[in-house]
Amino acid sequence: MVAAAVFVPASATAQAGCSxxxxxxxxxxxxxxxxxxxxITGCPSAPSATSTVPVKIAHTYIGDLAVTLVAPDGSTYPxxxxxxxxxxxxxxTYTVNLSGETSNGTWKLRVNDNAVNDVGRIDxxxxxxxxxxxxxxxxxxxxxxxGSVAAGSAATTTVQTQTTAGQAQTxxxxxTGLPSGATASFSPASVTTGASSTLTISTxxxxxxGTYPVTVRATGSTAKTATYTLTVTGGxxxxxxxxxxAAVKQHLTQFSTIASQNGGNRRSTTAGYRASVTYVKxxxxxxxxxxxxxxxxxxxxxxxxxxxxxxxxGGNANNVYxxxxxxxxxxxxxxxxxNASGSGALLETALVLARTSPAMLNKVRFAxxxxxxxxxxxxxxxxxxxPSTERTKIKTYFNFDxxxxxxxxxxxxxxxxxxxxxxxAYWDSLGLQPEENTEGRNRSDDASFTNAGIPAxxxxxGASATKTSAQATKWGGTAGRAFDPCYHQSCDTxxxxxxxxxxxxxxxxxxxxxxxxxxxxxxxxxxxxxxxxxGSVAAGSxxxxxxxxxxxxxxxxxxxxxxxGLPSGATASFTPASVTTGSSSTLTISTxxxxxxGTYPVTxxxxxxxxxxxTYSLTVTGGPGGxxxxxxxxxLAIPDAGAAVDSDLVVSGCPATPSASAxxxxxxxxxxxxxxxxxLVAPDGTAFAxxxxxxxxxxxxxxSYTVNLSGEAANGTWKLRVRDVASSDVGTLDxxxxxxTP
Numbered sequence: 025m026v027a028a029a030v031f032v033p034a035s036a037t038a039q040a041g042c043s044x045x046x047x048x049x050x051x052x053x054x055x056x057x058x059x060x061x062x063x064i065t066g067c068p069s070a071p072s073a074t075s076t077v078p079v080k081i082a083h084t085y086i087g088d089l090a091v092t093l094v095a096p097d098g099s100t101y102p103x104x105x106x107x108x109x110x111x112x113x114x115x116x117t118y119t120v121n122l123s124g125e126t127s128n129g130t131w132k133l134r135v136n137d138n139a140v141n142d143v144g145r146i147d148x149x150x151x152x153x154x155x156x157x158x159x160x161x162x163x164x165x166x167x168x169x170x171g172s173v174a175a176g177s178a179a180t181t182t183v184q185t186q187t188t189a190g191q192a193q194t195x196x197x198x199x200t201g202l203p204s205g206a207t208a209s210f211s212p213a214s215v216t217t218g219a220s221s222t223l224t225i226s227t228x229x230x231x232x233x234g235t236y237p238v239t240v241r242a243t244g245s246t247a248k249t250a251t252y253t254l255t256v257t258g259g260x261x262x263x264x265x266x267x268x269x270a271a272v273k274q275h276l277t278q279f280s281t282i283a284s285q286n287g288g289n290r291r292s293t294t295a296g297y298r299a300s301v302t303y304v305k306x307x308x309x310x311x312x313x314x315x316x317x318x319x320x321x322x323x324x325x326x327x328x329x330x331x332x333x334x335x336x337x338g339g340n341a342n343n344v345y346x347x348x349x350x351x352x353x354x355x356x357x358x359x360x361x362x363n364a365s366g367s368g369a370l371l372e373t374a375l376v377l378a379r380t381s382p383a384m385l386n387k388v389r390f391a392x393x394x395x396x397x398x399x400x401x402x403x404x405x406x407x408x409x410x411p412s413t414e415r416t417k418i419k420t421y422f423n424f425d426x427x428x429x430x431x432x433x434x435x436x437x438x439x440x441x442x443x444x445x446x447x448x449a450y451w452d453s454l455g456l457q458p459e460e461n462t463e464g465r466n467r468s469d470d471a472s473f474t475n476a477g478i479p480a481x482x483x484x485x486g487a488s489a490t491k492t493s494a495q496a497t498k499w500g501g502t503a504g505r506a507f508d509p510c511y512h513q514s515c516d517t518x519x520x521x522x523x524x525x526x527x528x529x530x531x532x533x534x535x536x537x538x539x540x541x542x543x544x545x546x547x548x549x550x551x552x553x554x555x556x557x558x559g560s561v562a563a564g565s566x567x568x569x570x571x572x573x574x575x576x577x578x579x580x581x582x583x584x585x586x587x588x589g590l591p592s593g594a595t596a597s598f599t600p601a602s603v604t605t606g607s608s609s610t611l612t613i614s615t616x617x618x619x620x621x622g623t624y625p626v627t628x629x630x631x632x633x634x635x636x637x638x639t640y641s642l643t644v645t646g647g648p649g650g651x652x653x654x655x656x657x658x659x660l661a662i663p664d665a666g667a668a669v670d671s672d673l674v675v676s677g678c679p680a681t682p683s684a685s686a687x688x689x690x691x692x693x694x695x696x697x698x699x700x701x702x703x704l705v706a707p708d709g710t711a712f713a714x715x716x717x718x719x720x721x722x723x724x725x726x727x728s729y730t731v732n733l734s735g736e737a738a739n740g741t742w743k744l745r746v747r748d749v750a751s752s753d754v755g756t757l758d759x760x761x762x763x764x765t766p
Contacts, residue, residue, distance in 0.1 A: 042067040042127060047148035050135075052083065057136040057519070059094070060146050064128050064153065071122035072154030077103060081114040081135065083144030090136040090515075093120060093151075096129025098522060099502055100430060100509060106138065124496065127153050136515060160190030162217040164242040166252045175205075175259035176229040180222055181252055183210065183240055187217040195244035197221055200455040202238055203256060203264075204539075205231040217244070225254060233259040235266075241455065262383075262542040265376050267369075267534050269527040273518075275368030276360055278303055280518050283358035285716075286749070288514075290359055292352040292395040292402070293327040295749040300351050301329055302668060302747075304371055304392055308334045310709070311378035313390075317667070320394055323408075324401040327751070331402045332392040336377055339384030344417045345540040346389045347373070347533065348403065349424045350396030350469055357514040361521060362487070366424035367392055369530040373537060381634055383543040386419070393469050396425075403469035407476045415478060422447070422536060423470035423482030427529035428521040429508040431501040432485030434528070435461035437470050444481040450535040454528060457498055463489040463507075483532060485525045487511045549576045550583065550605040552630040554638045563593075563647030564617040568610055569640055571598065571628060575605040583632035585609055589740070590626055591644060591676045593619040605632070613642060621647045622679045624739055652678035652738060653763040660746075660757040662694065668747035670705070671757055675739050675764065682733035682764040688714060689763075692725040692746065694755030701747045704731060704762075707740025717749065738764050 044062040052058055077093055091104035091114065103118045133149045163186045173179040183197060194216055199208035205228040210221045223240065238252045279300060283289055286296035301317065308315045314337070317330035332351065349366030353359020374390050394402035407415070420443040434456045436444050451458045461484050465471075470480035486507025496503035510516040551574045561567040571585060582604050587596035593616040598609045611628065626640045656673045663669070688704050702715035702725065714729045744760045 042069050042154065043150065043152040045148065045150040046133075050146040052081070052089075052135055052137050052144045052146065054137055054140045054143055057134065058146065059132045059134045060149060061130050061132050062149075062151050063130045064151070067127035067153060069127060069153065071125050071127050073121045073123040075120050075122040075154050076117050076152045077120055077133075078117040078150045079103065079114055079133065080147040080149065081144060082147050083114065083142060084112045085139075085142040086111050086114055088137050088139040088142055089114070090138060092134045092136075094132040094134050095122070095125045096131060097126065097500075098430060099125065099500075100134070101502065102509070122153060124500065124502065138514070160193050160245050161188045162186060162193065162195065162242070162244060162248060163188050164195075164240065164248045164250045166223070166240055166250045169251070170253035170255070172255040172257060173225070173227055174257050175227050175231045175233065178224055178226040179254065180224050183221045183223050183242075183250070185215055185217045185219060185242060192217045193244045195242040197223075198241045198243070198455070199223065199225075200239045200241065201236060201453055203227075203231050203234065203236050203254075204449070206254075206256075208238070223252070227256060227259075229259065231256050231259040232263045233257055234263045239455070262538050264535055264538040265380060267372055267376055267530040269523055269530065272368050272372045272526060272530055273521070273523070275371050276364050276518055276521065279364040279368065280358050280360055283353070289355050289357055290351070290353040291355050292329055292398060293325050297329045297352050297394070298665070298749060300367075301332055301392075304332050304351065304367070307371060308332075308374060308390075311375050312337075313374065313378065318406060320402050320405045323405050324395040325398045328395045328398075328401070331394050331406055333406075334374065334390045336374070336384065336388045339387040339541055341387050342417050343386040343419050344389055345386055345537070346391060346418050346421045347424070347537065348391035348393060348421060348469055350394075350402070351392040352394055352397050353516075354397050354512050356512055357516050359516055360518050361428050361430075361508055361516050362426045362511065363396070365426060365428035365521060365526055365529075369427055369526065369533055370424055373530060373533045376534065377537065381549075382538070384541060385543040386541040388537060388541045396469055400469055400472050403472035407472045407478070415476060418473070418478050419443075420540070421470060421473040421478055421480045422533070423468055423480060424529065424533065425464065425468040425482065425484055426487055426508060427483050427485050428523075428526040429485035429487070430520055430522045431491055431505050431509060432507050432522055432525040433491060433495050433499055434458040434525075435464065435484045435486060437461045437464065437480060437482040437484070441479065441481065443479040446536040446539040447481055447483060447532055450532040451528070456528070459495075463487060483529050485522070485529070549634065550574060550581065550630070550632060550636060551576050552583075552628065552636045552638050554611065554628055554640045557639070558641035558643070560643040560645060561613070561615055562645050563615050563619045563621070566612055566614040567642070568612045571609045571611050571630075571638070573603055573605045573607060573630060580605045581632045583630040585611075586629050586631070587611065587613075588627045588629065589624060590642075591615075591619050591622065591624050594642075594644075596626070611640070615644060615647075617647065619644050619647045620651065620676065621645055622676070622739065624676065625737070651675065652680055652765040653761065655759065655761040656744070657759040662692070662700075662746050662748050662755045662757060664748055664754045665751040666748060668745050669757070670743040670745050671760060673742045673744070673760070673762055675742060675762070678738035678764060680738060680765045682736050682738050683766060684732045684734040685766060686731050686733040687728050687763045687766050688731055688744070689728040689761040690714065690725055690744065691758040691760065692755060693758050694725065694748075694753060695723045696720075696750075696753045697722050697725050699748050699750040699753055700725065700755075701749060703745045705743040705745050706733070706736045707742060708736065710736065711745070733764060
């Protein structure tokens with residue numbers, strides 16, 4: 025089933041006290057999820073174990089409905105789960121144990137209609153948190169809240185406590201989140217609330233430079249925390265990046281969109297899975313990875329899509345650290361926690377590795393597996409195809425399956441093994457007290473490697489197993505409920521993600537990768553610039569600019585200079601053609617009288633241990649007019665249910681800005697145009713959809729599309745991208761034309 029959008033009405037007026045009511049009607053459509061909020065403010069009490077939720081819903085078939093209370097921290101409490109059959113209307117008061125929650129904040133009543141033919145509305149609902157005022161309470165703060173320290177030295181701050189309710193009490197002080205090589209001490213280690221302590225953080229010279237959020241915890245009748253931001257400079261260890269959770273969630277949103285556009289799921293045999301492969305592969309290839317698709321030719325479901333394998337250059341090829349996640353979902357839905365969460369976290373970690381491009385000590389390989397949900401088939405096939413010499417090169421395989429469970433725990437595969445040391449060290453630094461992943465044993469892709477004698481580990485937050493009271497006490501959440509209440513269900517959407525769990529997982533992935541494979545010495549890096557950055561030349565003459573290079577880290581190196589993006593009839597030369605970073609070269613661009621008038625972005629590339637670029641804007645005057653249109657009439661085969669194919673068209677010398685009504689004329693010969701997606705891809709990579717599987721069994725695409733390209737640059741390589749997303753038919757891209765200024 026296609027995942028439905030969640031409709032959230034405007035926030036209800038904040039209601040002081042420990043209870044509230046929202047009687048604003050909210051329509052419940054077929055196969056939709058809606059929410060109605062109540063904001064509680066000024067409640068001095070902790071919620072009761074016998075809190076009440078009166079609910080009135082008008083609906084003609086309550087067996088269609090799932091009704092859930094959502095706490096301010098995102099925890100969910102099922103109230104009604106499709107019981108009642110064909111009875112109409114819900115008018116009931118539910119009793120819920122909310123003693124583990126915070127009272128103040130926005131609570132939501134979430135209603136999901138899981139079937140067709142009936143609609144309804146939330147008429148009114150109320151929340152009464154009850155409870156009693158805690159006898160004793162306190163607060164904790166640090167001053168200053170941040171500090172910088174040179175690696176090998178120490179930083180101090182004052183930890184202040186206050187009694188906020190009841191009587192003063194003794195609290196114990198601890199700190200987590202310290203970088204490897206740093207220690208924390210308190211003087212004194214425990215205080216009576218109202219008193220202060222001095223926190224001293226000592227570092228060694230091997231601490232990685234970077235910024236670290238250190239959590240200071242005061243534990244008494246309850247636990248309170250404050251954050252101290254520690255910045256370390258001059259360290260010799262590799263700087264481990266903090267992965268942006270918002271970027272990871274953008275990948276989850278894209279996987280959700282892919283599912284919605286392809287029948288509601290991303291099962292390995294579907295167009296949704298193949299579109300997921302394309303998304304991941306395109307991102308990695310653009311970042312500089314060596315990427316391949318591995319067809320699963322035995323043991324997989326009939327029609328299953330490929331594995332995606334990506335390697336980052338550099339590092340000892342005899343020491344491979346492999347990071348993997350399954351990319352497919354079950355048929356029931358989009359599979360966002362299971363397992364877009366692992367796939368998205370892995371993808372963003374890979375992209376950050378590419379952007380930071382550190383010196384590599386060992387080889388890193390990434391994998392996104394097909395057909396996991398049908399029996400771990402994609403990873404099993406991959407391992408079976410490895411020669412024994414290649415198996416021995418893989419020192420550890422790390423697996424990430426369901427790392428955003430809303431009622432999640434913190435589980436590590438083979439937690440006491442040597443290969444799990446870095447993963448456990450990171451979660452230990454956050455005070456999470458992780459446990460062995462007993463629920464997931466032999467149920468995910470790490471088993472394919474373990475069974476072949478390759479050491480394996482990984483993170484998971486739990487699936488359908490039930491959280492115990494002890495686990496709820498140390499991790500939060502709700503005892504007696506599944507770690508993922510939407511496991512293998514249609515409700516496994518982007519709403520079924522805990523940001524906290526996902527963030528702790530992806531940062532742990534980065535920590536493990538950098539500790540396993542990144543060298544401690546700074547990588548040799550450099551910059552390149554051009555001055556002036558633009559110039560004008562009459563056709564038939566030449567123009568010069570200075571190319572400057574600088575060493576920004578490591579040792580100076582020799583780099584080769586090249587230029588691309590020149591108009592037809594122009595050439596570039598460098599004097600000298602290669603320089604040692606820190607030196608300069610003279611770029612001379614020579615033109616002939618036939619060069620078309622226009623402005624051209626010329627890319628200067630300096631290639632050494634890496635590549636760096638600068639842009640020179642060349643304006644040619646006095647030549648024949650440039651062209652703002654073009655045609656590619658070369659036939660291009662469109663494979664059946666295969667990868668997308670691109671047909672290129674280069675525009676150069678166009679002096680105008682593309683029009684809001686640019687035209688794209690397309691001629692495709694194909695017996696079933698409902699199989700096809702067709703997009704125009706601009707030089708900067710922006711894609712404009714032209715045809716999206718419309719037309720059903722009609723044959724051939726022969727039409728002109730109007731596209732708003734006013735935000736794009738005219739000159740460069742434009743692509744027509746065509747993909748056949750279903751089986752049984754093949755075709756040919758016959759010809760296509762682009763007119764940017766009709």
